[in-house]
Amino acid sequence: MPDLSNMTVSIERAAAILREGGLVALPTETVYGLGANALDPIAVAKIFAAKERPFFDPLIVHVPDIDWMPRVVGQFPEIARQLAQRFWPGPLTLVLPKVDAIPDLVTSGLPSVGVRIPDHDLTRDVLRLANVPVAAPSANPFGRLSPTTAIHVHAQLGHRIDAIVDGGPCRVGIESTILQIDDSGVTLLRPGGISLEDIQSLVGNVKLPVSTVSESPIAPGMLASHYAPRTPLRIVSEAPSSVASTRTGLLVLCNSAAFTQFAQIEELSPTGDLVTAAANFFQALHRLDSAGLEEIIAVRFPENGLGRALNDRLRRAEHHSSDRSST
Numbered sequence: 001m002p003d004l005s006n007m008t009v010s011i012e013r014a015a016a017i018l019r020e021g022g023l024v025a026l027p028t029e030t031v032y033g034l035g036a037n038a039l040d041p042i043a044v045a046k047i048f049a050a051k052e053r054p055f056f057d058p059l060i061v062h063v064p065d066i067d068w069m070p071r072v073v074g075q076f077p078e079i080a081r082q083l084a085q086r087f088w089p090g091p092l093t094l095v096l097p098k099v100d101a102i103p104d105l106v107t108s109g110l111p112s113v114g115v116r117i118p119d120h121d122l123t124r125d126v127l128r129l130a131n132v133p134v135a136a137p138s139a140n141p142f143g144r145l146s147p148t149t150a151i152h153v154h155a156q157l158g159h160r161i162d163a164i165v166d167g168g169p170c171r172v173g174i175e176s177t178i179l180q181i182d183d184s185g186v187t188l189l190r191p192g193g194i195s196l197e198d199i200q201s202l203v204g205n206v207k208l209p210v211s212t213v214s215e216s217p218i219a220p221g222m223l224a225s226h227y228a229p230r231t232p233l234r235i236v237s238e239a240p241s242s243v244a245s246t247r248t249g250l251l252v253l254c255n256s257a258a259f260t261q262f263a264q265i266e267e268l269s270p271t272g273d274l275v276t277a278a279a280n281f282f283q284a285l286h287r288l289d290s291a292g293l294e295e296i297i298a299v300r301f302p303e304n305g306l307g308r309a310l311n312d313r314l315r316r317a318e319h320h321s322s323d324r325s326s327t
């Protein structure tokens with residue numbers, strides 16, 4: 001695998017590679033994205049190949065500011081405008097009708113496209129210099145833990161991509177909240193970096209899909225197995241007082257001082273703050289996953305604010321573990 005220092009590039013070089021149809025990992029406030037020119041189906045196909053991502057999982061398109069919207073979406077209703085004004089740049093993706101210029105490969109053949117403005121100056125500069133919308137899923141192999149540092153990207157995908165822009169650790173640390181906007185109103189497709197409460201306070205009623213975890217290919221951020229460590233993960237309501245194996249790890253929000261029975265403990269926020277917990281979440285899981293443990297026990301988060309998105313990611317990580325043990 002090449003050195004990380006051989007892979008990191010300037011924003012000018014990153015923009016040139018994107019324009020030439022290459023793949024560049026880009027920092028955002030959520031997680032690192034694997035970017036390609038969203039208007040070039042060959043470049044977009046390389047994302048799917050590098051990630052081994054199934055073609056039925058559509059990509060989010062990134063733009064640097066709201067004036068670019070007509071290059072990506074065919075309609076931008078008033079409610080989208082309000083959400084954009086309040087939460088962009090930021091961890092919110094809006095799913096809206098696409099323009100013809102966006103290839104079907106980006107949207108998995110859907111007539112709609114997910115779009116957002118990331119809150120990261122380096123990446124918005126790259127997008128402006130490249131002067132094309134950029135499709136970017138998380139820069140990790142499909143289904144695995146999301147990368148929140150350039151080192152994570154390098155370790156998981158370094159051999160398959162052209163370059164990395166190193167923007168430091170991701171500030172928010174979990175993926176964007178995805179909202180579908182259509183005639184029936186606003187639907188939450190995936191909980192994420194903006195809490196449901198914050199969205200409801202602006203737009204009122206938000207519809208929740210029947211289940212936020214499904215096997216349906218319609219909104220594949222909803223795939224049951226996703227964001228998963230290699231080590232089996234089990235969710236509990238409270239940390240157990242004894243564990244079967246000495247090689248058990250614990251992922252917990254706070255108050256971990258009392259636990260001595262675990263080989264490794266990751267406490268996400270000493271004060272129990274969910275925003276801090278989100279920022280540390282994937283890094284902590286990466287560390288637990290590379291510690292040679294037999295099992296990771298994760299204590300469920302409070303189901304409010306960013307806790308909803310964190311619990312969603314835990315459920316998918318657990319689902320993956322149970323899948324694997326049964327096959």
Ligand code: AMP
Binds near residue numbers: 058107137220222
């Ligand atoms: P990620 O892999 O984190 O970039 O997430 C991309 C996710 O965005 C997909 O898995 C879908 O859930 C969602 N998404 C993107 N585009 C669409 C769309 N047109 N319709 C519904 N969901 C979408």
Ligand code: MG
Binds near residue numbers: 137138146
């Ligand atoms: Mg992803």
